[in-house]
Amino acid sequence: MADGDQIPPMFDMAKEASEALGYHFHLPDQENHRIARVSHGQKSVLLEYDRCYPINNCSSVAIVDDKSLTSKVLSSINVKTPRGSDFYVQQGFSEQLSHNFWKVKGYLLKQPAHALEHAAKLGYPVFVKPNDGTFGNLAQTVASPIELTEALRGIAQQYPTARIEEVVQGYEHRIYVLNGRVVFSYRKRPLTVTGDGRQTFHALLEALHHERSHIIGIANVSEKFINQQLAEQGLTRRSVLPKGATIALSPNANPNEGTYIDDFRREVPPACSRWATRIAEALNLNACGIDMFAPGTLNDHPNxxxxxxxxGNPLLTTIEKLGYRQLAVEIWQEVLQTYFQDRLTKTRPLRRQRRICW
Ligand SMILES: Nc1ncnc2c1ncn2[C@@H]1O[C@H](COP(=O)(O)OP(=O)(O)O)[C@@H](O)[C@H]1O
Ligand SMILES: [Mg+2]
Structure with missing residues (x-):
């Protein structure tokens, strides 16, 4: 690797875990480090950065990449998901799929115009996001058909489908499940600035930049979004923020958009643990991150x-930034050990059993 080249954070943790286990770690893609190979004796496994858990089934990862399909699987086991639906937002996309009638069939009523009807039925505000998005990209609450139309246009530039759903109230958490048990959880909230009647918005925002312990992704907050929030309240960055007035800095609580994280736990209540592991099991995922809302805390009733x-590819970078790198490395150790043990105990001669993918 050339000097100064950075290993992507998940691979850096996997490397440390491999070294601790006496496995060999190698980056075959010298150009941008998207691939890693971990070898243990005669066995080895390739990891791809966006699908880096070798213990997860690839069909399951594809299913959870689609938020609407995930919702269908979860509804079938009576786990609540937001009321909502997905819509094609790119002109001509369904025509492109016409050779796949089975795929288009369910979408005949899912064109952009129907999205507005659907939102009206749900009642504004509604939440809109790419159906297969990541990192909170373009995930936002919209309050009117005009805002929704603008949001759908933005999504259409990058994604074929958008999901429109009810706005879920309560407190959002990430629950991480590995091999049938919860390993950690934390609560996340979109970043906000609250006025004290003395300081300007600008000064309060500057202070937040220095208060780093629970705050992730503040460097990414969108200037445009903040200016819109201020304008809606008739304020500018130089205005003294009235006491108690709150300005949102991020449209959602994904760590990439700016989030305030607290209530980090290594153990969750038993009922919550059973609920979370049932979800991982139903989706056939050995490792997953569940993004969920509870009305209050994880002590609430799971229903x-x-x-x-x-x-299906939960990054461990957030817990690393929170100061739990050692835990992230231990998780990687378990992931790799699980993979190799699994291979050692389950591998059959190729002719009798062929694994197509992991
Ligand atoms: N229905 C909803 N109601 C309220 N907030 C939501 C809703 N859906 C998503 N969000 C917010 O948007 C963020 C991103 O949405 P999510 O579905 O987790 O997609 P991704 O993280 O893959 O971009 C969530 O972390 C949450 O803060
Ligand atoms: Mg998410």
Whole structure:
């Protein structure tokens, strides 16, 4: 690797875990480090950065990449998801799929015009996001058909489908499940600035930049979004923020958009643990991150929980930034050990059993 080249954070943790286990770690893609190979004796496994858990089934990862399909699987096991639906937002996309009638069939009523009808039925505000998005990209609450139309246009530039759903209330958490047990959870909230009647918005925002312990992604907050929020309240960056007035800095609580994280736990209540592991099991995922809302805390009854998405490639960078790098490396150790043990115990001669993918 050339000097100064950075290993992507998940691979850096996997490397440390491999070294601790006596496995060999190698980056075959010298150009941008998207691939890693971990070898143990005669066995080895390739990891791809966006699908880096070798213990996850690739069909399951594809299913959870689609938020609407995830919702269908979860509804079938009576786990609550937001009321909503997905719509094609790129002109001509359904025509492109016409050779796949089975795929288009369910979407005949899912063109952009129907999205507005659907939102009206749900009642504004509604939440809109790419159906297969990541990192909170373009995920936002919209309050009117005009805002929704603008949001759908933005999504159409990058994604074929958008999902429109009810806005879920309560407190959002990430629950991480590995090999049938919860390993950690934390609560996340979109970043906000609250006025004290003395300082300007600008000064309060500057202070937040220095208060780093629970705040992730503040460097990414969108200037445009903040200016819109201020304008809606008739304020500018130089205005003294009235006491108690709150300005949102991020449209959602994904760590990439700016989030305030607290209530980090290594153990969750038993009922919550059973609920979370049942979800991982139903989706056939050995490792996953469940993004969910509870009305209050994880002590609430699980039948009040709502899952907004399940992540089949949950990054450990957030817990690393929170100061739990050692835990992230231990998780990687378990992932790699699970993979190699699994291979050692389950591998059959190729002719008798062929694994197509992991
Ligand atoms: N229905 C919803 N109601 C309220 N907030 C939501 C809703 N769906 C998503 N969000 C917010 O948007 C963020 C991103 O949405 P999510 O479905 O997790 O997609 P991704 O993280 O893959 O971009 C969530 O972390 C949450 O803060
Ligand atoms: Mg998410």
């Amino acid at each position: 009040t929980f709502t899952v907004i998405e399940v992540n």
